[in-house]
Amino acid sequence: MTTYFNQKQFEDELRLRFEKTQLDIKDRVFEAAAYSLFSGGKRLRPNLLQMAYQLFTDADINLCRPFQFAIEMIHSYSLIHDDLPAMDNDNLRRGKPSCHIAFGEATAILAGDLLLNSAYEIMAETCLANIDKRYLSAMIVIAAASGGRGMILGQSRDLAFEEKNSVTAAEIEDMQMLKTSALIRAALLAGGILGGCNSKEQDLIYQFGSKLGLSFQIRDDLLDAIANAEDLGKSTGKDERDNKKTYVTVLGIDRAIQRLAELSKEAKAILLKLEKLSGIDTSELRMLTDQLETRQM
């Protein structure tokens, strides 16, 4: 039976797991990490991980929990660093002062480092306790997507593009595929692998995750241009301000909306292929794809 992602329960368990890494240590760096980790994120990546897991198994969701914690910690660290003055110089995150505004730059850098390392500690502990290779595979998928061939490379390109005068749509998509899509896709892939999907199913999950991740970033870019900071919980108009190269700043709002719709449609078509191949029900993921296309935050 499917247990839907229960965000409240996830928050509570994540807090307990975070506290377990803290032992009884009192230090600003833990305060800063907790400030960001528990500041009202949508928890999309853990949600996707669980959805993909449950496509392939009825087994207890506790078996994929550590990976849900880890991927959210990695996401949270990436946002702390993304907001730093040396990167996007952003003062507002989830309706609150960014980590470096609240705790200072040095502590924010360390809080990001702390979350990243904790994520690997949690995954490695799980791998040690389970001889089944799929745990290790899931960890490798997450590590590869977060690292220098994935999110980090995308962030580096994103920054480099600020200095360029012209960037093509294909270059923007390549960059966004790395900075955002990689981790979203990894959440789905890790979930699928933990749930026991085969290699053909993995291929389709990979394709779906790529499209969904790219569409998620295009929506983020659109919201930067059309939403207001109060509703969004982060500053708006900053992509234009910082000479960021996004679908919206380079090709305009209409083309961005068009591309987003196209990607959502393609993503859902891939899920239908997966249904055909495996006889599983992907309606929940298709519904989420629709919701993300028009999300307001």
Ligand code: IPE
């Ligand atoms: C924001 O991600 C950064 C991007 C990759 C676009 P989310 O929109 O998932 O951020 P939270 O965690 O819900 O705040």
Ligand code: IPE
């Ligand atoms: C995604 O891009 C950030 C990461 C991959 C960490 P943005 O820089 O557009 O994200 P926001 O808008 O600050 O959340």
Ligand code: MG
């Ligand atoms: Mg950025």
Ligand code: MG
């Ligand atoms: Mg940013």
Ligand code: MG
């Ligand atoms: Mg943005």
